[in-house]
Amino acid sequence: MRIVLENCSLYTGEKKDLYIDNGVFVEAFDKASADKTYDLTGKTVFPGLVDMHCHLREPGFEYRETILTGTMSAAKGGITSVCPMPNTKPVCDNAAVVNSILRKAEEAGYCRVYPIGACSKGLEGKELAEMGLMKEAGIVAVSDDGKPIKNAELLRKVLEYSSDFNIPVLDHCEVQCIAEGAMNESVTSSCIGIKGIPTAAEDIMISRDIIMSEYLNIPIHLCHVSTKGGVRMIREAKARGVKVTAETCPHYFTLTDESCENYDTNFKMNPPLRSPEDLAAVIEGLKDGTLDCIVTDHAPHHQDEKELEFSLANNGIVGFETSFALTYTYLVKPGHITLEKLVDLMCKNPSNILSLGRGGMEIGDDADIAVFDLENEFVFDKNKMLTKGKNTPYDGYKLYGETYLTIMGGNVTYEKLC
Amino acid sequence: MGLKSKDLLGLKQLTADEIMEILETAKMMKMVLKGDNKKTSHLQGKSVVTLFYENSTRTRLSFELASKYMGSASANITTSGSSVAKGESLLDTARTIDSMGTDIIIMRHNQSGAPHFLAPRINASIVNAGDGMNEHPTQALLDMFTIYEKYGTLEGKKIAICGDCYHSRVVRSDAIGMTKLGAEVKIYGPKTMMPMGIEKLGCTVADSVADAVKDADAVMGLRVQLERQTKSLFPSVAEYSKYYAITPEMLALAKEGAILMHPGPCNHGVELPTAVYDCDQSVINEQVTNGVAVRMAVLYLLIARRYNL
Numbered sequence: 001m002r003i004v005l006e007n008c009s010l011y012t013g014e015k016k017d018l019y020i021d022n023g024v025f026v027e028a029f030d031k032a033s034a035d036k037t038y039d040l041t042g043k044t045v046f047p048g049l050v051d052m053h054c055h056l057r058e059p060g061f062e063y064r065e066t067i068l069t070g071t072m073s074a075a076k077g078g079i080t081s082v083c084p085m086p087n088t089k090p091v092c093d094n095a096a097v098v099n100s101i102l103r104k105a106e107e108a109g110y111c112r113v114y115p116i117g118a119c120s121k122g123l124e125g126k127e128l129a130e131m132g133l134m135k136e137a138g139i140v141a142v143s144d145d146g147k148p149i150k151n152a153e154l155l156r157k158v159l160e161y162s163s164d165f166n167i168p169v170l171d172h173c174e175v176q177c178i179a180e181g182a183m184n185e186s187v188t189s190s191c192i193g194i195k196g197i198p199t200a201a202e203d204i205m206i207s208r209d210i211i212m213s214e215y216l217n218i219p220i221h222l223c224h225v226s227t228k229g230g231v232r233m234i235r236e237a238k239a240r241g242v243k244v245t246a247e248t249c250p251h252y253f254t255l256t257d258e259s260c261e262n263y264d265t266n267f268k269m270n271p272p273l274r275s276p277e278d279l280a281a282v283i284e285g286l287k288d289g290t291l292d293c294i295v296t297d298h299a300p301h302h303q304d305e306k307e308l309e310f311s312l313a314n315n316g317i318v319g320f321e322t323s324f325a326l327t328y329t330y331l332v333k334p335g336h337i338t339l340e341k342l343v344d345l346m347c348k349n350p351s352n353i354l355s356l357g358r359g360g361m362e363i364g365d366d367a368d369i370a371v372f373d374l375e376n377e378f379v380f381d382k383n384k385m386l387t388k389g390k391n392t393p394y395d396g397y398k399l400y401g402e403t404y405l406t407i408m409g410g411n412v413t414y415e416k417l418c
Numbered sequence: 419m420g421l422k423s424k425d426l427l428g429l430k431q432l433t434a435d436e437i438m439e440i441l442e443t444a445k446m447m448k449m450v451l452k453g454d455n456k457k458t459s460h461l462q463g464k465s466v467v468t469l470f471y472e473n474s475t476r477t478r479l480s481f482e483l484a485s486k487y488m489g490s491a492s493a494n495i496t497t498s499g500s501s502v503a504k505g506e507s508l509l510d511t512a513r514t515i516d517s518m519g520t521d522i523i524i525m526r527h528n529q530s531g532a533p534h535f536l537a538p539r540i541n542a543s544i545v546n547a548g549d550g551m552n553e554h555p556t557q558a559l560l561d562m563f564t565i566y567e568k569y570g571t572l573e574g575k576k577i578a579i580c581g582d583c584y585h586s587r588v589v590r591s592d593a594i595g596m597t598k599l600g601a602e603v604k605i606y607g608p609k610t611m612m613p614m615g616i617e618k619l620g621c622t623v624a625d626s627v628a629d630a631v632k633d634a635d636a637v638m639g640l641r642v643q644l645e646r647q648t649k650s651l652f653p654s655v656a657e658y659s660k661y662y663a664i665t666p667e668m669l670a671l672a673k674e675g676a677i678l679m680h681p682g683p684c685n686h687g688v689e690l691p692t693a694v695y696d697c698d699q700s701v702i703n704e705q706v707t708n709g710v711a712v713r714m715a716v717l718y719l720l721i722a723r724r725y726n727l
């Protein structure tokens with residue numbers, strides 16, 4: 001397949017035509033020989049985005065999402081590489097499950113899928129999972145996401161053992177014994193009578209992880225950071241040379257816990273939405289490089305798991321189809337970050353942390369690109385999402401940055417129908 | 419004037435005028451209740467169902483009697499004897515009741531926000547009879563009615579509420595409602611039982627039982643909710659009753675003639691010594707009577723709104 005992209009404005013400001021042949025960027029060829037030609041006047045071209053933290057739900061929870069629907073949804077969000085977490089059923093804690101995920105992803109063909117394996121067998125926090133064999137099968141990291149690694153002794157073993165195989169460790173930071181609530185502990189939680197999850201629950205675990213990483217001199221990556229204290233500790237740790245990296249999600253820089261006051265479960269996730277001060281600290285952390293990545297934590301749920309009493313509903317929101325537009329609208333447009341920084345946060349940094357080799361747009365690089373309309377406002381409509389999960393708090397939001405075209409490995413994976 | 423909403427979800431949703439209308443209506447209802455013939459036709463031809471996911475003596479019975487005194491068809495559902503025990507969801511259960519021509523569903527649920535979740539999804543009016551740790555609006559209305567009856571106003575009255583404020587839906591509704599009517603509400607309890615930022619509801623947090631009770635016009639003890647205690651919030655009943663109970667000495671710090679209240683059920687010897695429960699200032703049994711009157715008022719006003727009466 002030969003594709004020509006005419007009149008490209010790259011996110012860097014550079015203007016040129018791009019030529020794709022056999023899945024990679026190539027030198028200019030005769031346009032008449034192209035199978036497809038796109039005129040991208042008025043749009044902006046980015047490298048395909050990398051989402052290093054999501055949940056595709058397959059195997060085991062196909063009623064929430066499948067690898068096919070999840071990667072189609074990601075493609076609609078301009079994402080060309082995704083890293084699904086291992087909390088499937090069975091848990092992705094062995095090479096057989098990794099192989100099955102990769103086979104399904106290949107069949108689907110909408111994204112590069114880089115599975116994350118479990119740290120511990122069955123995510124039980126007891127015995128190490130077979131990381132070496134899983135790495136051979138294709139995992140790019142290990143995590144017990146959804147569950148923290150409670151036991152510091154096990155965390156030490158995970159860091160040490162994974163480092164023998166150069167497998168990054170991603171930790172969900174939360175001390176669960178003080179986090180038995182359903183939203184951020186705050187004036188709002190007090191007023192509406194919902195048990196709160198204190199920021200201290202996240203901060204204590206972040207501090208432990210930093211201390212362990214520093215002590216062992218082994219890298220650690222901290223998942224979905226949502227607190228002011230967490231950002232501060234990571235900033236301090238980085239300043240003294242600790243090999244810590246961290247991510248956050250669009251909901252932590254666009255929403256606060258006051259949104260929970262009507263018990264709408266589309267605002268329920270873990271970590272929970274925090275205070276305006278936490279939100280400001282997350283933005284500051286993204287600006288100054290304390291936080292390295294923006295991930296979606298895409299977590300589709302069935303209506304029956306969300307349309308419930310607040311404390312009984314599942315945690316999580318879908319995110320593939322809003323992450324770019326939210327980041328562009330809330331961070332780039334107000335001037336917090338540049339487009340280059342956005343590409344670092346949503347593509348290059350996650351690719352580097354997991355050694356995926358993504359984000360290149362030079363001759364010979366894999367042709368993974370995302371094209372967005374940065375000029376025109378659009379109204380986000382949850383009923384038009386491709387994900388099976390409809391659990392989004394952003395329905396009806398007016399945003400900039402609608403996806404126009406996504407290409408992964410030279411194949412068109414999403415194209416906006418005009 | 420009437421009520422603005424089809425539902426009574428909490429004091430958060432009521433204006434001062436609406437609260438006063440309920441209290442004024444309750445005055446009339448109390449006359450019916452105290453009369454020889456406890457039968458009115460306010461709810462004749464209407465249907466009221468109580469749906470209780472938690473145990474209750476006085477709230478459920480007083481709603482049931484209130485609706486029967488006013489002539490409605492009424493029925494009761496509890497979790498153990500219904501399809502809830504077979505795993506039917508709250509929404510399906512409520513839709514089932516809704517589909518039988520029910521005008522008002524009175525519900526108690528252990529989850530905060532459960533009535534708020536149902537209200538927009540069904541036709542019947544929802545009356546919140548207590549949701550988790552959030553609100554218990556008719557308890558607060560009967561508390562306010564009791565103070566209103568005694569003093570003729572809540573404006574400028576000092577109310578002390580002591581006990582487990584963290585788990586208490588009563589304190590939340592009381593603080594919101596009483597301050598809307600101009601009362602000064604001071605609350606106190608162990609810090610382990612005090613929700614952060616609760617002052618947002620309009621109350622102030624006292625430094626001690628003595629500080630809360632001093633010069634109060636009404637003193638209320640809250641039940642230590644032993645059934646909601648999942649962890650140790652205080653070391654022992656002996657210590658709780660020593661430092662946090664409303665003892666006769668503490669009650670003496672209140673204004674002369676101040677009333678003593680408790681939403682019940684009471685743990686005797688924990689939050690209140692029996693001597694205080696039974697003292698002359700105690701209006702605890704009067705509160706129960708007022709509960710029926712206030713609930714009659716609420717049911718009538720909701721029906722009046724539904725049928726433009």
